[in-house]
Amino acid sequence: MIKIENLRKRFGWLDALINVSMEIESGSITYLVGPNASGKTTLIKSILGLVKPTNGAIFLDGERLNGNFTYREKIGYMPQIASFPENLTVEEIVNMIKNLRENTKTYDYELIDKFNLQKEFKKRLKNLSGGTRQKVNACIAFLFNPQLLILDEPTAGLDPVSSSLLKDKIIKEHNNGKTIIFTSHILSELEELAEQVVFLLEGQIRFNGTINKLINSTEKQNLERAIASIMTGN
Amino acid sequence: MLSQNGIKYCRTILHNLLLMGYQKSISVSLLIIIFFLSIPVIPAKSFLVGSNNYFKTIQSVLTAAQDGDTILVEKGVYKENTLIIKKSVKIIGLGFPVLSGENKYEIMKIKSDDVLIRGFLFKDSGINFIYDNAAVKLDSVKNCIIEENIFSNNFFGIYLSRASSCKILNNKLEAFNTKETYSGNGIHLWQCRGMIIKNNKINGHRDGIYFEFVKNSEIEQNQSEANLRYGLHFMFSDSCRYAHNNFTKNGSGVAVMFTKNVDMHNNRFEYNWGGAAFGLLLKDISDSKIYRNQFLKNSCAIYFEGCNRVNTFENNFAENGTAIRLMANSMDNIFARNNFISNSFDVSTNSTRSYNSFEFNYWSEYKGYDLNNDGFGDIPYRPVKLFSIIIEKNRPALILLRSLFVDILNVAENIFPSLTPKTLLDIKPKMRKYL
Amino acid sequence: MKILFKIILYQIHDISRSRWILFYTVFYLILTYGLIQFSNDQSKIILSLLNVALMIIPLVSIIFGTVYLYNNKDYIILILSQPIKRNILYLGLYLGLVIPLVLSFFIGTLIPLVFLSRDILFQIPLLFLFITGLFQTSIFVSVSFLIATWNDNKILGLGLSIFAWLLFSVLYDGLLLLMINVFQNYPLEKALIGFSILNPVDLARILVTLKLDVAALMGYTGAVFQKFFNTNLGTGISIFSLTAWTIIPLIIGKAKFSRKDF
Numbered sequence: 001m002i003k004i005e006n007l008r009k010r011f012g013w014l015d016a017l018i019n020v021s022m023e024i025e026s027g028s029i030t031y032l033v034g035p036n037a038s039g040k041t042t043l044i045k046s047i048l049g050l051v052k053p054t055n056g057a058i059f060l061d062g063e064r065l066n067g068n069f070t071y072r073e074k075i076g077y078m079p080q081i082a083s084f085p086e087n088l089t090v091e092e093i094v095n096m097i098k099n100l101r102e103n104t105k106t107y108d109y110e111l112i113d114k115f116n117l118q119k120e121f122k123k124r125l126k127n128l129s130g131g132t133r134q135k136v137n138a139c140i141a142f143l144f145n146p147q148l149l150i151l152d153e154p155t156a157g158l159d160p161v162s163s164s165l166l167k168d169k170i171i172k173e174h175n176n177g178k179t180i181i182f183t184s185h186i187l188s189e190l191e192e193l194a195e196q197v198v199f200l201l202e203g204q205i206r207f208n209g210t211i212n213k214l215i216n217s218t219e220k221q222n223l224e225r226a227i228a229s230i231m232t233g234n
Numbered sequence: 235m236l237s238q239n240g241i242k243y244c245r246t247i248l249h250n251l252l253l254m255g256y257q258k259s260i261s262v263s264l265l266i267i268i269f270f271l272s273i274p275v276i277p278a279k280s281f282l283v284g285s286n287n288y289f290k291t292i293q294s295v296l297t298a299a300q301d302g303d304t305i306l307v308e309k310g311v312y313k314e315n316t317l318i319i320k321k322s323v324k325i326i327g328l329g330f331p332v333l334s335g336e337n338k339y340e341i342m343k344i345k346s347d348d349v350l351i352r353g354f355l356f357k358d359s360g361i362n363f364i365y366d367n368a369a370v371k372l373d374s375v376k377n378c379i380i381e382e383n384i385f386s387n388n389f390f391g392i393y394l395s396r397a398s399s400c401k402i403l404n405n406k407l408e409a410f411n412t413k414e415t416y417s418g419n420g421i422h423l424w425q426c427r428g429m430i431i432k433n434n435k436i437n438g439h440r441d442g443i444y445f446e447f448v449k450n451s452e453i454e455q456n457q458s459e460a461n462l463r464y465g466l467h468f469m470f471s472d473s474c475r476y477a478h479n480n481f482t483k484n485g486s487g488v489a490v491m492f493t494k495n496v497d498m499h500n501n502r503f504e505y506n507w508g509g510a511a512f513g514l515l516l517k518d519i520s521d522s523k524i525y526r527n528q529f530l531k532n533s534c535a536i537y538f539e540g541c542n543r544v545n546t547f548e549n550n551f552a553e554n555g556t557a558i559r560l561m562a563n564s565m566d567n568i569f570a571r572n573n574f575i576s577n578s579f580d581v582s583t584n585s586t587r588s589y590n591s592f593e594f595n596y597w598s599e600y601k602g603y604d605l606n607n608d609g610f611g612d613i614p615y616r617p618v619k620l621f622s623i624i625i626e627k628n629r630p631a632l633i634l635l636r637s638l639f640v641d642i643l644n645v646a647e648n649i650f651p652s653l654t655p656k657t658l659l660d661i662k663p664k665m666r667k668y669l
Numbered sequence: 670m671k672i673l674f675k676i677i678l679y680q681i682h683d684i685s686r687s688r689w690i691l692f693y694t695v696f697y698l699i700l701t702y703g704l705i706q707f708s709n710d711q712s713k714i715i716l717s718l719l720n721v722a723l724m725i726i727p728l729v730s731i732i733f734g735t736v737y738l739y740n741n742k743d744y745i746i747l748i749l750s751q752p753i754k755r756n757i758l759y760l761g762l763y764l765g766l767v768i769p770l771v772l773s774f775f776i777g778t779l780i781p782l783v784f785l786s787r788d789i790l791f792q793i794p795l796l797f798l799f800i801t802g803l804f805q806t807s808i809f810v811s812v813s814f815l816i817a818t819w820n821d822n823k824i825l826g827l828g829l830s831i832f833a834w835l836l837f838s839v840l841y842d843g844l845l846l847l848m849i850n851v852f853q854n855y856p857l858e859k860a861l862i863g864f865s866i867l868n869p870v871d872l873a874r875i876l877v878t879l880k881l882d883v884a885a886l887m888g889y890t891g892a893v894f895q896k897f898f899n900t901n902l903g904t905g906i907s908i909f910s911l912t913a914w915t916i917i918p919l920i921i922g923k924a925k926f927s928r929k930d931f
Binding site: 009011049051052067069070071072073079081084085086088097099100101103124140 | 672675676679680682683684686687741742743744746747748749750751752753754755927928929930931
């Protein structure tokens, strides 16, 4: 579904991504891991068109991303920090995004129901807790039945119950054939969801393959230790 | 001599009375008797001029009349070329007969003393730049009275030269030219003394009232409005007084120049608004008094150039562009107990020194306090803003009027005066305005 | 186009509930009310409103605009991850801020006038005041958006905004005064017309001053200005300048915004 060729991104003197090439197949679930400032978010933002590549190209379903915007109809994005116009209510935000994505015909309200978000609908966003905002954020990402879900640190800030509800939803959508990319800087947190693992370090891909392959090749019992062994070079 | 005179008079009056028509013979004979009885005293007689009378023209009566006679003129239009009056007669219009100059000639020239002209409508004296055509011109005469006439569309209205002790009262003058050069003055005096100009209304002339080399005269209760140049133009005229006049919306306001001992009080100078307009322009004036006048909405209320010992007190200056513009060559002038209310600039000057004094004035811009409660502010007021100094040096800087930058400059200068004259301040500014 | 309207509507909706816009409206309400109470002279009221408008509107617009863009960065990212064109979002944000600011100025000044000084409503200087307010807001929001898009450093951006305001409102006039002084022996009127057209604050100030009777104070200079600005050419050039000041920063900002990394 996504093909990235020699992607390079510089911010000033700093290389955020160096010659990143990878492919993400349709229906796959990819765990993008790496420490802070390793380039995860930059990579995601490049796919979303929020960051303009310095070099290289990104193709989505064969279409090269080059300032076009309609392809984002296929994407549901849950950013790391949820920020909304402070003075609008939850309902207004949901309606607004619905309004802006008018091509979508069927909506997925499952998460809203599960989070029981309706009772917050009349509240203004500035009066919501960080966790609730994150829930709104997640609901918006799933609302439009997108083929591709990009979730940046999805469970950060969520309480355990909501967190497991979200995980269930991710698995369900994966089973429905959706392509999913998610990140976390706490490796163990979403390990259970991962099939494909892409490990980024200092802007470069250090590992790209299935989780089993990673664990087998490093001969460690879990993802965290496997990654640690790559980082230390053992 | 007497009898000779008597016979002459007798003949004239007989002639006159006979021709006046078919009057009652009794009254005629009575008159004749009375006349003969009074031969030693020269009597005043009346003549009637009108289209139905023996005298159809004023000119014909002027030939017939003698000093002291009265000529009554009936309603009608009289076009008689220039009437030259060499006898001391009273010429009185009944119902405003029209004397027209047909846009060609002067209407009336008075060359005799003790003439009275009343109740006429003078119109259309032609424009003549060599002779300064006037509706009524008085030359080298005294004790004449011009009153209650209407002057319309004349080049000059009333023109007096070398006259003395004349009175110009209750006349109404209006002219309609729009160009200064094609317009003459309303009431024009040159080399006169002891004149009284009172209660006239002058509108649309070049200068409403013009004084040059006039002495000991009074201008009172006149209204000079919408004249093209000055409402009052006043030069080399010492020891005159003008009071209770209204000068409104004149092209350049009122100019008083090269004069000593003028008394200007209780006048209103209003709406003299425009690039070159002044409420009152003073040039080379000394030992004069300006008091209890109202200056409202003039571009510049009073402009002082080369003025000395002029005492300006108890006037109201409101909503003028600049209330007082004081040039460097003016000294020893006193400004006291005036109200300065909402003027864009209270005082402006082109000098960093000032030898004039301001005291006990009320300034609406004053922001000081009065702790000892004596009615006067405890800190002095500096009426000159830095910006007004800049403008004096550099007129184009006026485009910065109302710029924030200018406001900041003014505040800074107010705190640390460096360019505004240090001595130009009101040490005891009044807290409340004078009523 | 439809999307643009939607964005504008949501922005207006959001901003109209913000406390700052309420303060801004109430400020004009109190100011206008106070002016009417203290002065009966209508042209004085308009003149004072104009003075405040020429100082406050650029300052508020430029700071509000800069802060607004910085504070809403995450929200912008949220919208940009939807299928929305960047140009449209930029325009939407811009108009969504300009419209409430202008309305706030209009409402704040109009309400007291309607209730207390109704005959002033039909005066041409008032119309001029509103046009001035409209242009000042659109120009300075446009400049603030450019500044905030150009650099991501919030402190630097705010500093630049305040500096830009100082430049237009104060420093420029200082430089003009300096120039007038240096070249005082030359006929400066034409050059001054040129320089005043270049600065939108000066231009607005002079245009409105010329419409009021204080113009007579400006003597010969005023007459030259009046003669120029009363011609069709003068009016055309003024409107062109104000429009250019709105549109050029907007276009540059939009281009920057389109290429920007979030």
